[in-house]
Amino acid sequence: xxxxxxxxxxxxxxKHFQQLQRAGVPQPSYCGPLSRHVENGxxxxxxxxxxxxxxxxxxxxxxxTEEDRLHKARGDGKKLVGTMKDLGTxxxxxxxxxxxxxxxxxxxxxxxCVMELNSSLLSIADKLGIDESFCPVRAMLGAxxxxxxxxxxxxxxxxxxxxxxxxxxxxxRLNGLGYAILWWEIPHRRTPExxxxxxxxxxxxxAAKSQVEFVKSELAxxxxxxxxxxxxxLDEKKLSAGIKKANQVRSLLAELRKxxxxxxxxxxxxxxxxxxxxxAIHFCSDQKETIAVLQALLEEVKTRAKAGAGFxxxxxxxxxxxxxxxxxxxxxxxxxxxxxxxxxxxxxTHALDIIPQDLPPLEALSQMALADPMVGSSxxxxxxxxxxxxxxxxxxxxISRIPGASHCALEGRVIGEIVRDxxxxxxxxxxxxxxxxxxxxxLRTRLEALVETVRExxxx
Amino acid sequence: MICAxxxxxxxxxxxxxxxxxxxxxVAKGLTDQGVEQDKLTQKLFQxxxxxxxxxxxxxxxxxxxxxxxxxxxxxxxxxxxxTCHAVGVRHLVPNAVTIxxxxxxxxxxxxxxxxxxxxxxxxxxxxxxxxxxxxxxxxRRLGVDIGSLGELAAKSRRPVPISSMCVVFAETEIIGLxxxxxxxxxxxxxxxxxxxxxxxxxxxxxIDNPVVFTGGVALVSGMDTALQSALGHGVTISPDPQxxxxxxxxxxxxxxxxxxxx
Numbered sequence: 001x002x003x004x005x006x007x008x009x010x011x012x013x014x015k016h017f018q019q020l021q022r023a024g025v026p027q028p029s030y031c032g033p034l035s036r037h038v039e040n041g042x043x044x045x046x047x048x049x050x051x052x053x054x055x056x057x058x059x060x061x062x063x064x065t066e067e068d069r070l071h072k073a074r075g076d077g078k079k080l081v082g083t084m085k086d087l088g089t090x091x092x093x094x095x096x097x098x099x100x101x102x103x104x105x106x107x108x109x110x111x112x113c114v115m116e117l118n119s120s121l122l123s124i125a126d127k128l129g130i131d132e133s134f135c136p137v138r139a140m141l142g143a144x145x146x147x148x149x150x151x152x153x154x155x156x157x158x159x160x161x162x163x164x165x166x167x168x169x170x171x172x173r174l175n176g177l178g179y180a181i182l183w184w185e186i187p188h189r190r191t192p193e194x195x196x197x198x199x200x201x202x203x204x205x206x207a208a209k210s211q212v213e214f215v216k217s218e219l220a221x222x223x224x225x226x227x228x229x230x231x232x233x234l235d236e237k238k239l240s241a242g243i244k245k246a247n248q249v250r251s252l253l254a255e256l257r258k259x260x261x262x263x264x265x266x267x268x269x270x271x272x273x274x275x276x277x278x279x280a281i282h283f284c285s286d287q288k289e290t291i292a293v294l295q296a297l298l299e300e301v302k303t304r305a306k307a308g309a310g311f312x313x314x315x316x317x318x319x320x321x322x323x324x325x326x327x328x329x330x331x332x333x334x335x336x337x338x339x340x341x342x343x344x345x346x347x348x349t350h351a352l353d354i355i356p357q358d359l360p361p362l363e364a365l366s367q368m369a370l371a372d373p374m375v376g377s378s379x380x381x382x383x384x385x386x387x388x389x390x391x392x393x394x395x396x397x398x399i400s401r402i403p404g405a406s407h408c409a410l411e412g413r414v415i416g417e418i419v420r421d422x423x424x425x426x427x428x429x430x431x432x433x434x435x436x437x438x439x440x441x442x443l444r445t446r447l448e449a450l451v452e453t454v455r456e457x458x459x460x
Numbered sequence: 461m462i463c464a465x466x467x468x469x470x471x472x473x474x475x476x477x478x479x480x481x482x483x484x485x486v487a488k489g490l491t492d493q494g495v496e497q498d499k500l501t502q503k504l505f506q507x508x509x510x511x512x513x514x515x516x517x518x519x520x521x522x523x524x525x526x527x528x529x530x531x532x533x534x535x536x537x538x539x540x541x542x543t544c545h546a547v548g549v550r551h552l553v554p555n556a557v558t559i560x561x562x563x564x565x566x567x568x569x570x571x572x573x574x575x576x577x578x579x580x581x582x583x584x585x586x587x588x589x590x591x592x593x594x595x596x597x598x599x600r601r602l603g604v605d606i607g608s609l610g611e612l613a614a615k616s617r618r619p620v621p622i623s624s625m626c627v628v629f630a631e632t633e634i635i636g637l638x639x640x641x642x643x644x645x646x647x648x649x650x651x652x653x654x655x656x657x658x659x660x661x662x663x664x665x666x667i668d669n670p671v672v673f674t675g676g677v678a679l680v681s682g683m684d685t686a687l688q689s690a691l692g693h694g695v696t697i698s699p700d701p702q703x704x705x706x707x708x709x710x711x712x713x714x715x716x717x718x719x720x721x722x
Binding site for chain 2: 413417420424426427428429441442445446448449452453456457
């Protein structure tokens with residue numbers, strides 16, 4: 001444990017960083033004062049509050065240097081694969097090769113927030129006919145056109161089918177701009193017929209065996225494309241090793257989530273947990289370092305939990321949060337209002353489950369792809385959310401809508417009603433645009449009211 | 461001991477002074493909201509104290525609620541309007557289960573459990589189409605006083621559907637309707653139906669009887685019947701609907717005194 005747990009400003013982090021350096025606390029080469037990222041335009045960082053541990057600083061620096069890593073990988077002769085929409089499957093395959101680096105161009109959806117709309121990425125998308133009626137992922141179009149954020153990958157892979165309609169439209173627009181995309185289809189996961197061979201998927205859902213076989217054939221196609229790009233055959237042994245490494249990330253996150261969501265005092269703030277969970281799908285373009293970053297974070301959290309140290313009060317309202325937020329500041333706001341995160345579904349809960357290692361690797365990855373709660377019915381997703389709410393002991397549910405995201409418009413109410421009926425806990429829907437400054441008073445009212453409701457319900 | 465509830469809303473500031481032990485209302489009043497809302501609040505507070513001969517030192521707990529709650533410097537604490545309206549309405553209508561609150565800038569739907577605690581809630585505050593603001597816009601456009609809207613709507617024979625989802629576009633639609641000779645009574649009734657439709661969409665299938673209607677818009681006659689028609693449920697207007705938030709805040713101030721005492 002580096003200090004008494006607390007949340008500090010960016011300015012304090014810079015002073016704290018100097019103290020860490022003077023104290024000889026080892027930091028990886030990509031670490032440094034966070035304010036240097038503000039100089040690069042990430043002005044939103046000035047308004048966030050950060051966990052004060054060295055492990056959290058490392059996490060932030062790791063996240064904020066991903067573009068540097070991608071450029072370095074290109075310089076080192078590695079091949080870049082832009083994986084889109086699948087949320088956690090293709091990167092596992094790509095990182096099984098020695099000379100491939102995968103990343104999610106979709107991650108550009110946070111740039112407008114982090115740069116406080118100064119990046120012009122959204123206005124570029126507007127001019128391409130992809131306006132605010134689409135999800136903020138449309139910022140990706142601007143990132144491709146300006147080339148100012150990530151190097152253009154050698155191969156672009158995108159899942160389509162049972163994915164968000166708006167994202168498919170954005171990716172098709174990208175394709176139309178001349179960026180070749182290798183599409184692969186993920187079918188809508190349906191309940192198997194009574195007499196149909198079925199497969200029990202990791203995470204608890206079931207799928208028809210024929211659907212698993214279909215996805216397997218699609219992934220085999222992607223595997224061939226990756227082999228062509230890498231100039232290397234990916235045999236079962238290598239792919240299994242890749243799965244094992246991905247599982248190491250998932251195991252670390254599972255342990256981290258369990259401790260953070262269930263400890264009497266919250267040992268890690270919501271914002272850092274959001275960033276950490278995201279590593280499960282994209283590895284921040286360095287899988288090995290992801291493991292090291294998560295190990296450091298887990299060690300910190302374990303030490304804090306053992307010492308009974310943490311943030312917020314013991315009576316903080318225990319909130320389960322659905323969907324990631326476009327404005328990171330909202331995670332700070334929840335805590336200011338007296339809530340803490342006790343469970344999440346940031347659209348990729350399947351990527352937090354362990355990939356079966358006792359199956360042929362392509363079969364295992366196919367099952368994982370179909371286990372994605374987003375490719376099945378909203379009722380399926382709601383049942384997984386309900387189960388997780390129970391296991392983490394959350395007292396209320398917040399469904400955070402992403403403006404323009406087609407799944408949010410359709411799913412929010414369904415999930416809310418199912419959870420309300422099943423568990424009888426309060427449910428609130430909010431909408432979080434890339435910058436919430438102008439709507440903060442109304443967001444605050446909703447969050448405070450939910451916290452008040454939870455506290456009142458505790459009284460006999 | 462006296463406690464006070466202050467509801468600093470977007471259009472008006474409401475204050476209730478209450479006997480902490482008996483929950484009897486000692487005084488209540490309201491004033492228009494303005495730029496210097498803290499000064500306006502203090503002025504209204506002093507006026508109420510003076511009207512009943514209550515000394516400031518005898519007001520032992522003040523809870524502020526509403527959109528401007530954090531700007532009320534005389535408040536000991538703040539509680540959201542969701543909780544305050546729930547407490548205020550339940551005090552006046554003890555069997556209330558669903559509360560519809562339509563204010564100047566937002567609208568809320570609050571569900572209570574059997575014991576009167578908030579079960580959950582939904583809010584519309586990103587669109588003026590489900591709020592009192594819509595009525596203000598239409599009153600201004602039609603050149604009538606907002607207080608006479610209900611009376612005029614009652615004369616409507618054929619309410620005209622307002623199809624725009626946004627007040628700004630709806631205003632343009634109204635200009636077009638006036639130009640085409642549509643009766644203003646029919647436009648007003650159409651606007652009331654449009655507001656009620658937004659509330660119905662907010663509620664979804666989540667409505668349980670009894671439904672109580674509160675907030676400043678409940679004072680506009682005809683809005684309750686528009687809501688009944690949109691929701692398919694009976695709707696009762698809360699007694700003193702504009703004051704329920706402040707009343708709830710005063711009751712919660714009293715509860716806090718009890719808790720501190722025990």
